Every structure is written in structure tokens, then in C-alpha cells.
Amino acid sequence: MANLVKIGHTFLNLDLVRYFEDRFVSNQVDEVVARFGAQAGEEQAFIGREADDLRTWLNSQALNLRAVTGTDIPTEGRSM
Numbered sequence: 069m070a071n072l073v074k075i076g077h078t079f080l081n082l083d084l085v086r087y088f089e090d091r092f093v094s095n096q097v098d099e100v101v102a103r104f105g106a107q108a109g110e111e112q113a114f115i116g117r118e119a120d121d122l123r124t125w126l127n128s129q130a131l132n133l134r135a136v137t138g139t140d141i142p143t144e145g146r147s148m
Contacts, residue, residue: 070082
């Protein structure tokens with residue numbers, strides 16, 4: 069059985085999602101995008117209430133790396 073989450077009227081198969089992009093952080097746009105691949109069209113955008121619901125769920129599932137290490141690690145000036 070697929071790992072599904074329902075957002076509004078859309079069922080999202082989490083097994084196929086490569087990553088989520090919260091565009092509010094970078095562009096001040098109330099939008100969360102689920103990316104399935106690198107090509108155009110391989111994404112699903114959620115806006116408004118659906119974006120807020122997805123952010124809330126993602127935050128409840130996410131592991132906060134700073135909490136795990138127990139220290140605040142400065143990240144300014146570091147490249148990935």
C-alpha cells in the first residue's frame with residue numbers, strides 16, 4: 069500500500085516525492101511544492117489553506133537537527 073497523505077481533495081503519494089519546497093521562505097509566496105523529479109511538470113503546488121496544512125504536517129513529521137545535536141551550530145558562510 070502506498071504511503072498517502074490527503075491535502076484538500078488531493079491524495080499525495082509520499083513514496084514518489086523527492087522533496088518539498090516551501091516558497092514562503094525564499095519568495096514570500098504562500099506555496100508549498102512537492103517535487104517528484106527535476107523536470108518541469110513533475111511537481112504539485114499547494115497554496116493557501118492546503119499549503120498551511122501541508123506545512124503543519126511536515127513540521128510534525130520533521131526531525132529538527134539542532135534539537136538532536138543539542139547545540140546551535142553556526143551555519144553562516146558554509147556551503148553545502
